[in-house]
Amino acid sequence: MSTAYLLLGSNLGNRAATLQAAVAELGRTAGPVTAASGLYETAAWGLTEQPAFLNQALALQTSLSPAQLLAACQAAEQHAGRQRLVRWGARTLDVDMLLYDDLVLDTPTLQLPHPRLPERRFALLPLAEIAAAVVHPGLRRTMAELLAECGDTLAVTRI
Numbered sequence: 055m056s057t058a059y060l061l062l063g064s065n066l067g068n069r070a071a072t073l074q075a076a077v078a079e080l081g082r083t084a085g086p087v088t089a090a091s092g093l094y095e096t097a098a099w100g101l102t103e104q105p106a107f108l109n110q111a112l113a114l115q116t117s118l119s120p121a122q123l124l125a126a127c128q129a130a131e132q133h134a135g136r137q138r139l140v141r142w143g144a145r146t147l148d149v150d151m152l153l154y155d156d157l158v159l160d161t162p163t164l165q166l167p168h169p170r171l172p173e174r175r176f177a178l179l180p181l182a183e184i185a186a187a188v189v190h191p192g193l194r195r196t197m198a199e200l201l202a203e204c205g206d207t208l209a210v211t212r213i
Contacts, residue, residue: 055085056155058123059185060112061168061177063148064134065098069108072147076130077112080149084126085116091180096210099176104144108213111152111180120154124164127151152181156191167192175206 060080064072070093081087091111098104116123127149134147152168159166167190171177178201181188186198193200 055115055117057088057153058084058114058116058151058155059153059181059188060114060127061148061150061152061181062110062112063107063150063176064146065105065107066144066146067135072134073108073110076134076147076149077110079130079133080112080114080126083129084118084123085114087112087114089113089184091183092212094176094180094210095213096176097208098144099174099206099208107176109176109180109210111177111184113184120151120157120159120164120166123154124151150177152177153185153188153190156189158191172200173204173206175201175204175208176210178204179210179212 062073062076077087077090094109096107096109098107130149131147150168152171154166157166178197182197182201188197190200
């Protein structure tokens with residue numbers, strides 16, 4: 055079994071209910087969820103003229119390969135009605151794979167660890183809540199250290 059860390063995000067519809075349903079679905083399809091952060095509200099990053107996001111980090115145990123886990127994450131997005139119209143645009147559900155064990159992977163379809171994790175406070179804060187001591191396999195820094203060093207000033211509020 056492998057440990058994977060995911061970040062869920064939603065800024066359309068009933069955001070909290072969407073995240074709750076995604077946690078349940080990923081637990082059924084990808085493997086048992088072993089930890090879940092609280093919910094964090096964040097202004098949109100990248101394309102800023104859209105509703106605020108709710109974000110939540112998950113840890114799960116999985117027997118799926120990274121590619122299979124990516125497919126399960128994308129299936130959960132589709133199940134929630136995700137439409138990919140605009141990069142960083144509004145969405146019912148976004149599921150990002152942040153870490154998969156200590157794997158470093160760079161393929162056309164999947165990069166692990168997530169390449170923008172160190173610069174995104176909205177991902178680091180919920181991740182550090184459940185995995186502060188986990189070490190980024192490329193940077194050799196813990197999630198707590200990356201959060202403390204993160205230059206992102208976007209407000210992230212636990213609700």
